[in-house]
Every structure is written in C-alpha cells, then in structure tokens.
Amino acid sequence: MRKINTHDFKVATRTTSREINRRIALNLIREHQPISRADLARRMSVTRGVVSVLAQELIEQGLIYEGATGEVTRGRKPTFLHIRTRDRLAVAVDVRFSKTYIMLSDFSGRQLALEIYDTVFAPPQFVKELSARVKRMLKTQGSAGVCEGIGVVVPGMVDHRTGRVLNAPTLGWRDVDVRDKLAAATGLPVQIENSGRACSLAHLWLERGEAAATQSFVYVSVSDGVGVGVVVHGELVRGRDHIAGEFGHMPLSLDGPRCLCGMTGCWESYVSNLATLSRYFGWNLSKLSPKALHEAGRDSFNVLDLVARARGGDAKANAAIQATARFLGLGLATVVNTLNPDSIYLAGEITTAWDLIEETVRVSLAERVLIASAEGTPLRVSPVQVQPRLRGAAALIAAPTFAAPRVA
Amino acid sequence: MRKINTHDFKVATRTTSREINRRIALNLIREHQPISRADLARRMSVTRGVVSVLAQELIEQGLIYEGATGEVTRGRKPTFLHIRTRDRLAVAVDVRFSKTYIMLSDFSGRQLALEIYDTVFAPPQFVKELSARVKRMLKTQGSAGVCEGIGVVVPGMVDHRTGRVLNAPTLGWRDVDVRDKLAAATGLPVQIENSGRACSLAHLWLERGEAAATQSFVYVSVSDGVGVGVVVHGELVRGRDHIAGEFGHMPLSLDGPRCLCGMTGCWESYVSNLATLSRYFGWNLSKLSPKALHEAGRDSFNVLDLVARARGGDAKANAAIQATARFLGLGLATVVNTLNPDSIYLAGEITTAWDLIEETVRVSLAERVLIASAEGTPLRVSPVQVQPRLRGAAALIAAPTFAAPRVA
C-alpha cells in the first residue's frame, strides 16, 4: 500500500494503460522466452488480440523479435517471441584500487569482451585513458550491436543523480565529476554507482530463475570493505544522501577495533579481508598506520590463500575464518532484524569457504535474531566467477528498458 | 526505477487510467482542500473536463462533497470540493501493559471519543471485554458516521497479513489470533499492527503540511522499548517475517548491558526509559530478575519526572538524560548510514527534553555518520499529545482509501 506523492506524481494519459501492459509483456517474454503470443495472453489474462498489438509495438521498438515456430501436439504452430538483447550493448567499468576492468556486455549481462589495466588515479587522466580504451573496444568488438551507454562502478560513495563521486578513499577521490566528463569524452550516456549497490542491481535486473523472484533482498559483498545494496519492493534504496546500505559501518561494539573509516568497532572492521588476515597474522589494526593497513591489504597473501590453508588443515587459518564467520552472522542478524529481507545474498572471497563457515554464520545469526522464523532467512552465496560488479555496471544501462513505468 | 514482479503483477484494463487519476485527485483534494475543480485541473495538468468527471465519481462514491463557493477576484465563483472524513469513522485500539486505550476517530485522525481501562491479559476475555466496549462506544458516540473498521496496536511482533500476534512479551501473548476473533465478535474488519510501525503509518497517512512530503522516513519511538517504523518510497516496510524495523535490538556493543529481549548490548538497553532511570538510580540491569525489571519500569517515578528534575537543576538527572541522548544519537547514526531516510521522527517521553538533548544527539550522531551531508538529516520530534499509536491504529483503517492503486 503505497502513498501517492502529491508533490511528484504522474497522471495517467490515454496511452498509460498500453505502456503498462507493454512493459509487463516485455518482462514476461524476458522471463519465459521463447513464448508464443497465445501463451503470453494466458499469462497476462488478456485476450490474444491485445497481445498481438503489444507484440507488434515491441517489435517495432526493437525490443523483441519473432523467432522460429514452436511444436504443439495439436493446432496451428505458434511463432515464438524473443527478447532482443544480443545486439544491444553496454560497457561496464569496474574501478578498483589495483586494476580497472572494462567489460563489453549485452543487455542480458553476457560478457563479449574484457580488458584489464592498471588503474589511473588522477581523474583527468583516468577519463582520458578510459574513454580511449572504451572507444577502441567498441570499434574492435562492438560490431555485434549498438552500445547504449557506459556503467561505472566505484568503491566509494556516489551521488547517482548528479554523477559525482563524493568520496572514494581507496582511489583518493573526493567530490570528483566522472559521469559528465566521461560522457563528453565518449558521446555515450554514463551512469555511475557504488559497488555494493551495483551488485544488488546486477542481481535485481540480470539474475534469472527463482532468484529473480525476490523483490526485497540485501546483497552483502565482503572484500576490502563491506559493500551492501538494499532492494525493497523491487527498487534499490539510495537514500537522501546516496549512502543507504552502509551496514559496513554500523557498530558491533562501539569500542571495537579501529576501522579504515576512522571510527571504531564497525562491522567491516570485524569481517573485512584485512580483519580476517589480521587474526591469522596477529596484527593489531589499531596500532598500524593507515598506509601500513593499505599495504597489508594488498599483500600477496590473501583470503583465498587463507581459505586454502584452512582446507589443508591449518587450525589457525580455520580459526581466523570461523571468527570472521561468527561476526558475519552477528552483523547479518541486524540486517535481518531491521530490514527482514526475503533473502540475503553474499559475495566476496570469504564465501569461497561457505561450506566451512555456513554453520557458524547461521548459529551466530540465530543468536541475535528476534524470532525463530527469521532465522530461516535464506542466505545465498553468489559465485565469484559471475563478476557481480561488472554485471551491476551493465545493469545500470540495461535496467531502464525493463523497469515498471512510473505511475500515480 | 522499480522492477516488475513477474509472479505477481496487475495488467491495466480500460478503467485503470481512470482509477489512477481518481486516486490522484482524491489525494490532491485532501491536501489542498477546499479546492475548486479548475484549480485541481491545473495542479494535475489535465483539462477541466476530466476533473469534472473524476469529481462526479468521487462524489458518487461518497469520498468527497461539494462545499461553499469560493471568492475570486474575477469571473465565475468556484464551488469548493472537500474530503468526506467527518462521517467516516474508525475505532483505534492501543493495548499497553497497564491500560488499554480505545479511541473513536474519523478518517482524518481526529478524536471523537476516548476510553481507557485496565488491560485484560487473557486473550478470550480480552476480546470479549474489548468488543463489548467498542460496541457500546459506537452506539453512544458513533452516530456521526459509519465505522469502517477497527485498528489494533500491540507492543510486540505482529503478522499483519494473518492478523496473529506472534510475540508480545509485555502482554504475555505468543501466537495469539486477535484479528479474526475480534472481527467475529464485532462484525467489523480488523487490522492489527506493531506499535512502532503503526506510529509510522500515522505519520505517513494522517500528517498534514510539509511533514507529509517525505516519502522515505524512519519513525523512532522510545518508551519501555524502542519501536521503529521504516517507510521507504511511500510504503511501510514489513518484511518477510513482519519484523522489519527492529532497530531496537541491534547491538551498540555486543557485550553491553542486558536487554529485556534476553540479548546484550541492544540499542534499546541503552536508551529505553528503564535504561535512563537505571542510570539515575544506579540500578544494575544485568543483576535484576526479569520480574524486578518490569516492576522497576512501572514504578511511580518515570522519565517525565526525571526530565522535570533535570530542568530543576538536578545534575545527576541531567547526566542520566544526556547519556541516553548520546546513545540515542549513536544508534540513529546507524539508521542514517543504512537507510539514509529523508528525515527521522522521534517520539517518547525522553523527547519532552528535546531542547536539553538535541545538541548531544546531533553531536553523537555526527560522530558515526559517514559523510558530512548526512549529518544534516532532519530530526523532528512528534509531540506527545497527538497520540501517534492511536492515530496509527486509525490509519490502518483509513489508509486503503487513499493509497495508490496497484499497477504493473
């Protein structure tokens, strides 16, 4: 039950009904393709006549196409409808401390090309280098279709509306305009988003199958920091100042370990890769300088190695991982108690040890969850190889095509 | 940008546009009444012809009525349209440990009658007593209009969909069916909701003026416990297990004081009325038995008295209040970091000392908020006398009349 915003509403015109139904049809085709008009009509509970017109319009708009005819036991063979995603392209960019990733993707999130290079930090050079590489990639690899925009994912706080990077400590960026500069250099529309939120967008817009059914979920990505994307009622929550989802900096204990953000006791300071490694090596985070902390995090030995040692029987490694798992669960309990999502998705290096830590996470989660039924909140691990950040960047461009029309 | 739920959508029919626009018109009339058709047409950017038809239908449905003609400098005088709320009634019930409150309210949340009696705990007797009183109240005071339902607010966890009280520790209720029993006894539709969430509903649906503009806010009610209602994009978040909003039990420090819920270090255990009083009297909560805790909370000396002493120059009283204010701000920081609402509304006895504590709350909030702009999140105190819980109960019944139609 949504309240109408009397300061920002949209009245229905005589074409609104058609717009709504066209968009519903598009999403049903996306989910059930290949699908016939008759089948679509049954799913929508409208007459085949209406679907015929809707399909015609979607074909004219280039959003779907007619494919082969299907087989049925009796009667006229249906002509199948398909989503046109193959030749609609997006460039996805993931800027990280060490490397910048450029992926050419189609609108279904499928990877067509991938390029990795050392991140350039100075914003003007960053834009110059990136736009040159994007243009080259589109020239050599983009013959399959038309590129409709560039999605950029940044580890830090981003004002998605204005396209400015408010604060990305690992890159050393403060209030930097990336979107407009990059748009000017490439001539393509650019969208920019925080990495945690981008991952949730990837899940919301590009995931297929049963996972696509949840309209309210939280995506928690644990790596150098803890990135979180919150999706409520099928919509990403960005918030007044575009910082919604920063669960990483809620306190587990106000006087806990020192966090990179400058505060103490943040969830992130208990579960980040650095925290996990610190437990193993016995580092005292509060005593290390910020610079030393960063270098420690970039060390050649990382959490994946630690997981390997734990699997190899290293008890100390396992203990470090289990401790992280425990704090992961305790923090997730707050996510469950406050947002009570349909499910929680986890990503990051530590999740490669999911079989080792699931029990510990669940037990500690249950410890601080208020009612028993909420202990059953599904926890799902999103596999590392799907590159949620890059897919999220692509989703920034692809999503508007499939979103519900704004109404009332 | 909302994703369409392909498993639960609603196609547009030929009457959908009209439904949408009728509902928009209704809400605009509600906000700007008295308002003429012509003015409404300008606000909606549609022709007066359309508004004429919409208004006619709303009149036939009994949702609005024509009032006096207005004054205008030139031209034909407009006939004003008004919302019909005076003769549409709801019964609001607030069940608390000591007393049960019954309010007869119109659809604008205005109080027509109020009855207070000692709470009956045994569920069957509770329903019997309550339904008898409701019926009597409607007979004696309800001549002004038609009662369209009963809204019940309970201090505990509630499954709003099934109408069951999952767990209300202060009442000693576990998995009790209230809604259907009460509906059967009175013959009226019954809605039931948790008190924190109900307060946010009151704010969302019954507040007038600028406060009504925020579509994303958090309502924090501090009394025996901490009740929180989360509204995102104009819609209350209930969650998978109907526990969304339980910020009261997120940890500030995992090894903090014992909470009534059985866990330790919950925000509630730092800022509840009991916690504030304990600081003043030097109680050790962890050592008191649950029963003693309850009795301490029911003592004759309460937070209002403590505030009075602080105003009177009692330094110890002031210190206790300031400590609570500090923890209030630290907890609110997590609300800001995770949901980043447009504004936060505060209620409860402690807010009567807002002039004394605002600075402390703001400073500690700023301490743990991630970016400077978010420190400016408006904190507003909702005055005690407006009875947010009872208004929330009324909102449960009144809201469906004004909600946006479900579409796509």
Add this chain to the structure above:
DNA sequence: ATATTTTGTCCAAACTTCGAACAAATGCCC
C-alpha cells in the same frame, strides 16, 4: 450595458481494452 475573465460542462476525436468472430495452420480420424 458591455467586455473580460473564470468556472464548469459537453462533445467529437484519438487511443485503450474487451469480447467475439474469423482465417490460418496443424493433427487426428475415417
């Protein structure tokens, strides 16, 4: 008195969905 302005209604045009009829395509049965 007349002109001007504003409100509210009315009507044809354009655009929807809805329901039913119809043509096309295919398999089954004799």
Add this chain to the structure above:
DNA sequence: GGGCATTTGTTCGAAGTTTGGACAAAATAT
C-alpha cells in the same frame, strides 16, 4: 484424401479513457 477438432493469430465493433476545443454560466471591471 477429406472432414473435423484444436490452437494460433488477426480483425472489428463496443465500451471506457483522455484530449482539445467549444460553449454556457457567473461574476467583476470598465
């Protein structure tokens, strides 16, 4: 092979919408 049933996809009139403009009514300004 011919008829029949079944399914798909299109077409068309009916009914419900907004759109844009015309028009009457009502009130003030000149």
